[in-house]
Amino acid sequence: MKSYDVAILGGxxxxxxxxxxxxxxxxxxxxxxxxxxxxxQTLAAQGVIHGGAKYALAGKLTDSSExxxxxxxxxxxxxxxxxxxxxxGVEVLSPSQTLWSLPSVTSQVVSFFGSKLxxxxxxxxxxxxxxxxxxxxxxxxxVFKIDEPVIDPVSLVASLSASLSGICYQADCEIKGSGGRxxxxxxxxxxxxxxxxxxxxxxxxxxxxxxxxVENPAMQLRPLHQLVARGDLPDFxxxxxxxxxxxxxVTTTHTDSSGxxxxxxxxxxxxxxxVARSESEQxxxxxxxxxxxxxxxxxxxxxxxxARANRAxxxxxxxxxxxxxxxxxxxxxxxxxxxxxxxxxxxSDQVIGHLGAPQSxxxxxxxxxLPSPGIGKPPWDR
Ligand SMILES: Cc1cc2nc3c(=O)[nH]c(=O)nc-3n(C[C@H](O)[C@H](O)[C@H](O)COP(=O)(O)OP(=O)(O)OC[C@H]3O[C@@H](n4cnc5c(N)ncnc54)[C@H](O)[C@@H]3O)c2cc1C
Numbered sequence: 001m002k003s004y005d006v007a008i009l010g011g012x013x014x015x016x017x018x019x020x021x022x023x024x025x026x027x028x029x030x031x032x033x034x035x036x037x038x039x040x041q042t043l044a045a046q047g048v049i050h051g052g053a054k055y056a057l058a059g060k061l062t063d064s065s066e067x068x069x070x071x072x073x074x075x076x077x078x079x080x081x082x083x084x085x086x087x088x089g090v091e092v093l094s095p096s097q098t099l100w101s102l103p104s105v106t107s108q109v110v111s112f113f114g115s116k117l118x119x120x121x122x123x124x125x126x127x128x129x130x131x132x133x134x135x136x137x138x139x140x141x142x143v144f145k146i147d148e149p150v151i152d153p154v155s156l157v158a159s160l161s162a163s164l165s166g167i168c169y170q171a172d173c174e175i176k177g178s179g180g181r182x183x184x185x186x187x188x189x190x191x192x193x194x195x196x197x198x199x200x201x202x203x204x205x206x207x208x209x210x211x212x213x214v215e216n217p218a219m220q221l222r223p224l225h226q227l228v229a230r231g232d233l234p235d236f237x238x239x240x241x242x243x244x245x246x247x248x249x250v251t252t253t254h255t256d257s258s259g260x261x262x263x264x265x266x267x268x269x270x271x272x273x274x275v276a277r278s279e280s281e282q283x284x285x286x287x288x289x290x291x292x293x294x295x296x297x298x299x300x301x302x303x304x305x306x307a308r309a310n311r312a313x314x315x316x317x318x319x320x321x322x323x324x325x326x327x328x329x330x331x332x333x334x335x336x337x338x339x340x341x342x343x344x345x346x347x348s349d350q351v352i353g354h355l356g357a358p359q360s361x362x363x364x365x366x367x368x369x370l371p372s373p374g375i376g377k378p379p380w381d382r
Pocket of ligand 1 (some may be wrong): 209
């Protein structure tokens, strides 16, 4: 039997970030991922390190925007190689995002972004500094820069896993225990016990909770039907401001495995109505939206396709995302969902807050005879 302070189940950003933070604090930790690392939501993420601006679109600062406000600073420290997690190897796709209004939007929302309250979070940009995608005489909206970096999730997963050699394994563990208390877990015949078990398996937490007899918290899945535009596109890391509380479209730019530029498009187009559409209906709706919002780009020359993804979160009464990262103790288990990639530091703080002092410093001494997981692929390369 191998003993550890903490066994983490799940190889997305939540598990990987937490494993790094625990290792840095002297805990003996082991992480098991059922699949390639990041293959759940993490490699589908747009990579936006939200500071809350998107959630302020209702024209006021919400709980969500306040919870997220500290995150870009935490990430910038890690990206600069400062702090307990070194993310200096992560590719920053853009140091900031562009917030752009549809010309039809004259509402208080645009003036809110220009207001004193948002100063330092959203700064109006002069036309000469607008991104190439908006450089047309036909565009007559307002453009702001928001201080929220966009990172490449593939390099994030690679960087977080690089320091976990001898800690991170691919295995589908069997759980022995009941009523929210785990006695041990078995990975390919190797029995492991830990003081604390962290469920960080995203949508996989539902099965883990069932196996461990955990009834509360419950999980909800919020589906998305994202769009991919591929072709000769300029870089565009953007949040579009429409008349509603949700941005009609959010774009990030990535490079696929063949070196072609893609826009990964989320926002309202990918939510409820988008989810209800078939793939061909969603492609048609997406083409229509892009043609209407950015008609100076040759959309007829772009390949458009879609990808579905599920956000896994704790169940809330409203069905909306809870404001911060979620971590609940049940027996010797911590059930976690970061609810946002950006909130991974907040989640690992909460996990650490539930632990006692490190107990089994020798727990990592002998590596387990198990395979290491590979790194998954983003949706446009799957
Ligand atoms: C389309 C999309 C875009 C997004 N964009 C952003 C964004 O721009 N910014 C942002 O902050 N957030 C974003 N998010 C949210 C963010 O991606 C998630 O909150 C975050 O990645 C969740 O991380 P996780 O580690 O909890 O889960 P996951 O990334 O889903 O990882 C869980 C892992 O656990 C593994 N697993 C499953 N079952 C088991 C098991 N039994 N044992 C061991 N391992 C198991 C899975 O294989 C998976 O790899 C986005 C989400 C989606 C879907």
